[in-house]
Amino acid sequence: MRRALWHLAVLALLVPLLYPILWLTFASFKPASEIVQSLALLPRDAILDNYQRLTGDFAGVPAWRFFVNSTIVAGGCAAANVASCSLAAYAFARLRFRLRGVLFAFMLATIMLPVHIVLLPQYTIFQRLGLVDSFWPLILPKLLATDAFFVFLMVQFMRTIPRELDEAARIDGCGSIRIFGAVVLPLVRPALVTTAIFTFIWTWNDFLTQLIYLSTPEKYTLPLALRLFIDQTDQNSYGPMLALSALAIVPILLFFAAFQRLLVEGFATSGLKG
Amino acid sequence: MTTGERPSVAYLFLSPWIAGAALLTAGPMLWLLYLSFTDYDMFTAPQWVGLDNYVRMLTVDPHFWNAVLATTKFVVFSVPVQLAAALGVAMLINRRSRAQGLYRSSFYAPSLLGASVSVALVWRVIFHDWIGDPDRALLALVLLAVWQFGAPMVIFLAGLQQIPPEYYDAAAVDGAGRWRTFIAITLPMLSPVIFFNLVLDTIRAFQVFTGAYVLSNGTGGPSDSTLFYTLYLYEKGFVEFRMGYASAMAWLLLVAVAAVTALLFRTSRSWVFYGDDA
Amino acid sequence: MSVSRRALLRGGLAGLALAGTGAGTAACGDEAGDGKTTLRFAWWGSEERAKLTQQVVDLFHTRHPDITVTTTYATYDPYFQKLATEMSGGNAPDVLQMGDRYLREYAERNTLLDLTPHLGSAIHAADLEPKLLPAGALGDKTYGLPMGQTTHVLQYDAKRWTDAGAALPADGWTWDDLLTAGSAVTAKFGPKVSGISDPFGIEDWFGDWLRQQGKDLYTPAGQLGYAPEDVVRWWQLGVRFRAANAITPPAVTSNTTGTPFPRKESTAEFCPDSTIGMTSFETYGGDFALSPFPTAGTGIGQVTQPPMMISVAQRTRNRDAALTFVDFFLNDPEAGAVLGMSRGLPANLKIRETLSSTLTDEWKMVADYEAKVSPRLLPAPAPPPKGAGVVKTQFQRIYDDVMNASATPEQAAPRLMSEIQQALGA
Numbered sequence: 010m011r012r013a014l015w016h017l018a019v020l021a022l023l024v025p026l027l028y029p030i031l032w033l034t035f036a037s038f039k040p041a042s043e044i045v046q047s048l049a050l051l052p053r054d055a056i057l058d059n060y061q062r063l064t065g066d067f068a069g070v071p072a073w074r075f076f077v078n079s080t081i082v083a084g085g086c087a088a089a090n091v092a093s094c095s096l097a098a099y100a101f102a103r104l105r106f107r108l109r110g111v112l113f114a115f116m117l118a119t120i121m122l123p124v125h126i127v128l129l130p131q132y133t134i135f136q137r138l139g140l141v142d143s144f145w146p147l148i149l150p151k152l153l154a155t156d157a158f159f160v161f162l163m164v165q166f167m168r169t170i171p172r173e174l175d176e177a178a179r180i181d182g183c184g185s186i187r188i189f190g191a192v193v194l195p196l197v198r199p200a201l202v203t204t205a206i207f208t209f210i211w212t213w214n215d216f217l218t219q220l221i222y223l224s225t226p227e228k229y230t231l232p233l234a235l236r237l238f239i240d241q242t243d244q245n246s247y248g249p250m251l252a253l254s255a256l257a258i259v260p261i262l263l264f265f266a267a268f269q270r271l272l273v274e275g276f277a278t279s280g281l282k283g
Numbered sequence: 284m285t286t287g288e289r290p291s292v293a294y295l296f297l298s299p300w301i302a303g304a305a306l307l308t309a310g311p312m313l314w315l316l317y318l319s320f321t322d323y324d325m326f327t328a329p330q331w332v333g334l335d336n337y338v339r340m341l342t343v344d345p346h347f348w349n350a351v352l353a354t355t356k357f358v359v360f361s362v363p364v365q366l367a368a369a370l371g372v373a374m375l376i377n378r379r380s381r382a383q384g385l386y387r388s389s390f391y392a393p394s395l396l397g398a399s400v401s402v403a404l405v406w407r408v409i410f411h412d413w414i415g416d417p418d419r420a421l422l423a424l425v426l427l428a429v430w431q432f433g434a435p436m437v438i439f440l441a442g443l444q445q446i447p448p449e450y451y452d453a454a455a456v457d458g459a460g461r462w463r464t465f466i467a468i469t470l471p472m473l474s475p476v477i478f479f480n481l482v483l484d485t486i487r488a489f490q491v492f493t494g495a496y497v498l499s500n501g502t503g504g505p506s507d508s509t510l511f512y513t514l515y516l517y518e519k520g521f522v523e524f525r526m527g528y529a530s531a532m533a534w535l536l537l538v539a540v541a542a543v544t545a546l547l548f549r550t551s552r553s554w555v556f557y558g559d560d561a
Numbered sequence: 562m563s564v565s566r567r568a569l570l571r572g573g574l575a576g577l578a579l580a581g582t583g584a585g586t587a588a589c590g591d592e593a594g595d596g597k598t599t600l601r602f603a604w605w606g607s608e609e610r611a612k613l614t615q616q617v618v619d620l621f622h623t624r625h626p627d628i629t630v631t632t633t634y635a636t637y638d639p640y641f642q643k644l645a646t647e648m649s650g651g652n653a654p655d656v657l658q659m660g661d662r663y664l665r666e667y668a669e670r671n672t673l674l675d676l677t678p679h680l681g682s683a684i685h686a687a688d689l690e691p692k693l694l695p696a697g698a699l700g701d702k703t704y705g706l707p708m709g710q711t712t713h714v715l716q717y718d719a720k721r722w723t724d725a726g727a728a729l730p731a732d733g734w735t736w737d738d739l740l741t742a743g744s745a746v747t748a749k750f751g752p753k754v755s756g757i758s759d760p761f762g763i764e765d766w767f768g769d770w771l772r773q774q775g776k777d778l779y780t781p782a783g784q785l786g787y788a789p790e791d792v793v794r795w796w797q798l799g800v801r802f803r804a805a806n807a808i809t810p811p812a813v814t815s816n817t818t819g820t821p822f823p824r825k826e827s828t829a830e831f832c833p834d835s836t837i838g839m840t841s842f843e844t845y846g847g848d849f850a851l852s853p854f855p856t857a858g859t860g861i862g863q864v865t866q867p868p869m870m871i872s873v874a875q876r877t878r879n880r881d882a883a884l885t886f887v888d889f890f891l892n893d894p895e896a897g898a899v900l901g902m903s904r905g906l907p908a909n910l911k912i913r914e915t916l917s918s919t920l921t922d923e924w925k926m927v928a929d930y931e932a933k934v935s936p937r938l939l940p941a942p943a944p945p946p947k948g949a950g951v952v953k954t955q956f957q958r959i960y961d962d963v964m965n966a967s968a969t970p971e972q973a974a975p976r977l978m979s980e981i982q983q984a985l986g987a
Contacts, residue, residue: 506965
């Protein structure tokens with residue numbers, strides 16, 4: 010009985026939350042004129058035109074290419090963030106060094122400037138490195154742990170681990186590197202998984218950075234292709250735009266559904282009990 | 284501190300981060316600080332103007348204050364509501380059930396869309412009457428932010444997983460009720476994660492951009508009611524080519540957000556508990 | 562794709578110092594080893610235009626095998642953000658699409674090449690509609706050449722107008738006639754459908770109205786061309802239209818999902834004629850009519866305008882190839898046939914003549930309208946001054962208050978003037 014009530018409560022919350030997504034999905038089967046004119050959820054007469062317009066190519070570049078590019082960029086960024094941010098976070102959370110306070114404050118400050126304007130000098134740097142119009146300006150910053158959000162996230166998770174654990178390991182003769190790999194990392198797996206998932210999804214959706222750094226249409230990612238449909242003056246493009254949006258959610262939804270399982274296997278199943 | 288620890292080990296762990304700071308973040312930040320004291324149109328050399336940009340912003344530019352007001356309102360409304368929703372849902376679905384994965388994905392689904400143009404289109408259709416109304420347009424954007432509470436929710440869930448089950452067992456043995464357990468165990472154990480979400484959400488809310496940009500077609504309208512700080516900054520920099528002014532706005536934002544963050548850190552000493560506290 | 566340590570170091574120093582602005586070296590667009598020249602061509606537009614543009618580029622490759630053109634494109638706002646960033650970073654595209662609103666901003670900052678010395682030699686310009694040329698000229702220098710032509714238009718639902726007993730637009734009709742018609746339509750079909758989409762917040766229509774009275778938004782020298790009283794009169798006209806229920810209510814006007822007319826929430830709307838095929842045509846299936854503007858004095862006050870121009874970057878390393886490409890894009894008959902009206906009615910008069918046979922219905926409607934109205938159109942205005950884009954936004958922003966009745970025209974106009982002073986001043 011209580012179980013049924015619980016399911017009911019969850020579902021009652023989900024209905025309004027998922028309504029906009031449902032609307033978007035249904036709208037992707039409507040003709041353009043109906044999208045802007047009608048609030049109705051169901052299409053008057055469902056059409057596939059919006060999807061058919063996506064099956065060809067975009068000025069010579071096949072649509073699957075954008076999916077592949079986005080996957081490379083998002084996957085690369087996710088892997089890079091997990092590796093680099095966990096290293097930096099361990100230093101901030103567990104090691105003592107003179108500049109710790111200052112550097113930590115500086116790290117947080119780096120995400121307080123609006124990204125639009127920071128991109129301007131960063132573009133010049135990548136331009137001088139000759140890396141513009143490649144995936145490097147998108148992935149290299151992640152390799153160098155410039156994503157303070159995730160460094161801070163991991164710091165917070167590492168700090169919830171009782172210090173006696175590493176003390177014990179240290180007495181057993183482990184150095185910092187062993188402790189990091191054998192004790193800390195397994196314990197913060199939820200944070201690592203979170204980092205990977207978020208980085209992947211946020212990169213998948215990020216428009217601005219990819220717009221600035223990628224120039225050749227063959228290197229375009231999904232968000233760039235998606236935006237080609239958003240000519241504000243062009244209502245005909247609303248349909249294909251929604252169709253592409255609906256399609257673009259599918260891989261990241263699957264991605265999330267596949268990896269969210271790892272989120273539950275945190276402390277409880279890691280075998281180390283506090 | 285344990286013996287045998289050399290500070291060089293710390294810098295070894297930090298080396299990628301230090302390289303990133305030196306190569307990609309510190310330089311641009313300082314360059315923008317310099318630009319904030321100049322007149323810079325992006326294409327010709329910057330002209331030093333001292334404090335001019337800051338003075339103009341604070342004394343003669345009415346839109347600046349509209350932007351500060353709209354942004355402050357947004358931060359004050361969206362951050363607490365979003366965090367409460369995220370924590371509430373995380374607590375609700377954090378129980379053993381075969382449906383849990385499905386529920387988690389479903390609650391996260393709105394966040395998968397990001398603040399994309401498609402979402403803006405949906406929002407326009409649903410909140411049709413609000414978006415043209417100066418009194419309610421901001422509310423539609425707050426709702427958009429709250430609707431996408433997936434990220435803090437997932438972080439809360441991860442945090443809940445991190446709490447050793449033995450603590451709950453002990454509480455159950457002591458006969459503590461559900462509310463008591465929440466106050467005595469969940470909240471303090473979760474406090475580092477709550478703190479993290481609070482700080483990052485606040486920083487991000489101050490920089491809110493995309494939703495307002497696409498919903499108002501970049502104008503921040505109606506009547507400046509959704510003219511968020513970064514929206515106005517973007518307009519100054521990239522539409523008006525007043526990059527010096529935009530840089531000054533950016534640095535002022537940094538100082539303001541840093542002050543708020545410092546304040547949060549200060550209060551955190553009394554309510555955030557770390558496992559490594561001596 | 563490997564990054565050498567030296568390169569990283571160099572970039573780091575560059576990042577810390579970043580002294581010179583725009584002094585970076587261009588990474589692409591250089592002579593490749595095989596003696597081929599690579600040009601980068603940047604433009605804005607949607608996926609549809611991308612297809613046609615790519616076909617033209619392919620055509621160019623067959624004619625000029627020694628030149629490779631790479632394209633890069635995005636829609637309008639992102640395009641200009643990327644362009645500004647690239648130019649600022651010293652990596653300008655060789656050939657680029659330019660908008661009238663930005664031309665002076667870029668040209669006066671020495672980023673665009675003066676094409677004047679090449680007109681008549683590298684670039685054949687004799688067939689371009691002469692009325693369009695002032696849009697790309699500053700003094701005696703030419704920084705942009707027109708790629709197409711548009712003008713403004715009033716689109717209206719003739720059926721509903723007739724049903725409501727409204728008099729249809731005719732030669733010499735006035736704003737008062739428009740008011741009467743709009744109010745009759747709202748009376749018949751309201752409140753869900755209004756007569757006219759509220760035009761009073763849009764600076765472009767204000768410009769047409771000014772020109773009907775011998776004024777303009779800006780003088781050819783780039784000074785403001787109107788007085789505060791003009792703004793007051795224009796917005797007072799708006800208040801009269803609102804009082805007569807002739808225009809859309811604020812909530813409908815502010816809904817930025819398309820515009821009211823294609824949503825069938827109004828029965829008439831001013832717009833640039835180049836957008837009709839993308840908006841109203843589908844909703845109405847061609848069942849609507851086009852008319853020139855009503856007048857407030859003499860003439861219709863409408864101008865010819867290039868929706869976009871083609872420019873060459875001043876720092877291009879491939880000037881000759883860039884000029885060749887510009888000439889091809891503007892003058893080649895085959896390219897013209899491919900492009901059709903995707904950038905407005907072709908600016909090239911010879912291509913325009915051959916066009917009509919290949920047009921789809923929606924573009925034929927526009928071409929017919931242009932043909933009818935062209936003789937009455939004024940030449941394109943000179944590029945607006947720096948800051949004009951801001952004025953346009955502010956015009957809309959401040960009108961919001963008049964529209965929502967939180968300010969009278971008399972209160973709002975001085976606020977606009979002070980914004981204008983700020984935007985055009987400094």
